[in-house]
Amino acid sequence: MSDVRALRVLLPPLSEQRAIASILEPLDDKIESNRRLAVRSLDMVQTAFARIAGQASRRVALSEIADELRTRIQPTDTPSEIFEQFSIPAFDAGMGPEVCSGSTMASAKTLLPPSSVVLVSKLNPTTKRVWWPERHGVGTAVCSPEFVALTPHRQRDAAWLFGCVAFDRSFYDQLLGAISGTTGSRQRVRPSDVLAASVPFVEPGARDDWDSLANRVLAQRVTLLRESRALTAIRDALLPKLVSGQIRVPLSNDPEEQVGAAIEALA
Numbered sequence: 001m002s003d004v005r006a007l008r009v010l011l012p013p014l015s016e017q018r019a020i021a022s023i024l025e026p027l028d029d030k031i032e033s034n035r036r037l038a039v040r041s042l043d044m045v046q047t048a049f050a051r052i053a054g055q056a057s058r059r060v061a062l063s064e065i066a067d068e069l070r071t072r073i074q075p076t077d078t079p080s081e082i083f084e085q086f087s088i089p090a091f092d093a094g095m096g097p098e099v100c101s102g103s104t105m106a107s108a109k110t111l112l113p114p115s116s117v118v119l120v121s122k123l124n125p126t127t128k129r130v131w132w133p134e135r136h137g138v139g140t141a142v143c144s145p146e147f148v149a150l151t152p153h154r155q156r157d158a159a160w161l162f163g164c165v166a167f168d169r170s171f172y173d174q175l176l177g178a179i180s181g182t183t184g185s186r187q188r189v190r191p192s193d194v195l196a197a198s199v200p201f202v203e204p205g206a207r208d209d210w211d212s213l214a215n216r217v218l219a220q221r222v223t224l225l226r227e228s229r230a231l232t233a234i235r236d237a238l239l240p241k242l243v244s245g246q247i248r249v250p251l252s253n254d255p256e257e258q259v260g261a262a263i264e265a266l267a
Helices: 002-006 014-053 088-092 155-167 169-177 191-196 204-244 255-266
Strands: 058-061 066-068 082-086 098-101 109-111 118-121 140-143 147-152 198-201
Touching (some): 014 155, 066 191, 082 088, 118 155, 147 155, 147 191, 155 169, 155 198, 155 204, 169 198
Parallel strands (some): 082 140
Antiparallel strands (some): 058 198, 082 098, 109 140, 118 147
8 A cells, every 4th residue: 555655646737637627527417417317207107106006906917918028049140230238237337238249249139129128137136127228229139138028918008017017016026036046146036937926907098197107207217318328428438538638628617618629529
């Protein structure tokens, strides 16, 4: 530790440090604002789900409203093809797909159709990962086999399917009760147990208002998360270049001018 403390490092002049901070702080503030709004929007949908689910006349197996997608492909068979991969690391990193070529993907993947899909992680289900994935349209959409990929029997029920697997406590308790595995880091739930778990049944006509709210608010959340991923990428690309002096910013009192100049230099 003493050797590290003795190291001499080069720092930009104080005026330039302040200019760098004036660029990065607005980006951080916007990312944090988007995060809070995304959390709030999900809370709003969850509250509305609890209200409508409380009117359920009965519970049914998930298999009565959804099917598991089981079409597997091996991306290395088409090494130059571009894929959008929905994986557990991608979920944890901000819920955007990894864009990669087939040559870099060693294992088989589940092929996702253009229609709505909901993903439920079967690996370590004590950490809830439920995803209504957003495709970017730049490659073939696939997901990790560690997800159970669900498609609703009727596409208009996609939001309800998401609500059931994301918000219904009884459903998720059933998954936790079906966990197999000997270690905390490699526990799994079987797809058959996911499909057998029960969810609330509410007549589609009785939840039209909820469906409308959920589709609208969840679409806004997707937009917030997409913007945050883009801002995070810009911030992470700017930081080392600003600190090293590869990009110099005008010593202006106008934050918009400074941010614009830095991003233009990055491009």
